[in-house]
Amino acid sequence: MQKLLSAIASRLVIIVPYAWLLIFFLIPFLIVFKISLSTSAISMPPYTPAFEGIGTWLESARKFTVDNYVWITEDALYAKAYLSSVIIAAVSTVLTLLLGFPLAYGMARAPQSIRPTLLMLVILPFWTSFLIRVYAWIGILKPEGLLNQFLLWTGVISEPLQILNTHTAIFIGIVYSYLPFMVLPIYSTLEKMDYSLIEAAQDLGCPPITAFWKITLPLAIPGILAGCLLVFIPAVGEFVIPDLLGGSRTLMIGKTLWSEFFNNRDWPLASAVAIILLLLLVVPIVLFQNAQARAQEAGK
């Protein structure tokens, strides 16, 4: 009896993540995909054919169209928006890495006793709403904001810098908001690292910088990759930060999607934009998984 129960339990443990993926990823994905093949209409909901249950699937499938995807490829706006989102996300990811790595490194090398406190400090900002933290940056960056007042007071600048509503503000916002997602995975790989390797290298006459490049960095790569993906993927589709901190000139796919959905009431086209965005993001995830699998192979 006990055995049977534990067998069922272990099955359940496997089923749970798959059920999760099915309910919260695959089914919504199929619904969005179906809407992307519909045509917009003045009705409730604003597209046709509407979903009226499994029974009518075949019938409505005949009315499906790929026009929305054709439209997206024909208008350069979408390509530009995808490209500029990817560039903004990539630059932000590199900046986050440059800032996050030394932080994680410092934390991992700190005395064991204060590490939990440091970890706490990295997580602490999450206790405040994300939206409020982004709003706070408006107060810091605006022309009469804290930063400009401070710089004016120190005499570094003679008139306020226009930072708010520029690309710089978006980079600051993304780097600030996503920094913990970069620091935590890198910290966890560096913490597990065996520092006797560095000592051995130094004993053999290797200068510290070379030891860093040849030992620490390669060993931290899984953490760096995970951190980069955790920052890059949400940053590509980011809407709140460019909307609040960015200027109107910022073209990002999140905003394009918003305007298709809300301004144009074109749910099918918005769905098609979302599907393509998803495909764009799935590629780096697959690459990452391949790299990890290879790293694990090599580890064995």
Place this chain on the structure above:
Amino acid sequence: MTRSTLFMTAVSVLAFGLAAGQASAQERVVNVYNWSDYIDESILADFTKETGIKVVYDVFDSNEILETKLLAGGTGYDVVVPTGTFLARQIQAGVFQKLDKSKLPNISNMWDKIEARTDKYDPGNQYSINYMWGTTGIGYNKAKVKEALGTDQIDSWDVVFKPENIAKLADCGVYMLDAPAEMIPAALNWLGKNPDSKTAEDIEAAQAALEAIRPSIRKFHSSEYINALANGDICLAVGWSGDVFQARDRAAEAKQGVEIAYSIPKEGAQMWFDQMAIPADAPHVAEAHEFLNYIMKPEVIAKASNYVFYANGNKASQKLLDQAVIGDPAVYPDEATTDKLFTTTPPDNKEQRLMTRAWTRVVTGQ
């Protein structure tokens, strides 16, 4: 958790749920979804006192958000407040139910002149009553504009649409509504074309006019300009009348020496109407009618207008309005100005896409 405590919890949750269900069957509720900063909240409390109906009040800040919720259906709202152009399309989509006018005796207080205009969006005014109406004009910081232009009286769209004029204000900051349905008609009107035109070449002309002044615009946004004007962060915004008045009041309260003014330019401006309507799937239809009837009481709507500085569509309320509201030609424009105000009709799907596309080009510079 042991099995018995689990059981007890389940029982108590069930009991609580039943009790809550009974309570809500007795309590009368109306769910209202209105624009933010758009009512004197004491009106809601007074309504509950008089009728015993509890008001659940929720707010939005853009027609697009409201429309998307309505089109998805099942919002649970009993009274919503879309603007005329949006209302027209939503009626077509089957979002609303016809009003039962036998339950709205106060409808006799309404202003025929406004009803004649809203008839364009809601033929026969069958689905909606007017709540407030206003204009889309120019809000500005008097001192900063005087410094840049030499005058603190703006009376023409030339200040906005002539590139050499707006460039003088670019440094102190210019905001514009992020709404093609407002800015394209404004540009067409300034160009001397029909502001309601939706032909491809007219929209292109409007786009060109807006692109010419694009370098001087700091941000396109439909609500941030209230605070930006009030704080003195910017010197000019193309925005909605009542929002600019709110900026004026906030600036006066803050006592930082910022003085805000609003102008309906002499070339004319767009006039819009926010209409109260009842969704087809509203759960509390009777309560919604009582609420609308209450809002149409002259003393109630006068209180609302005195608070938000927007004109209303209620003729009988006019003698109860503060002089600062009824006497201000920027709120209640005189006959000559009213004649120059224009309205627009809702675009169809293709026209909408044309306008949004032109607007995206202007805003992003792409």
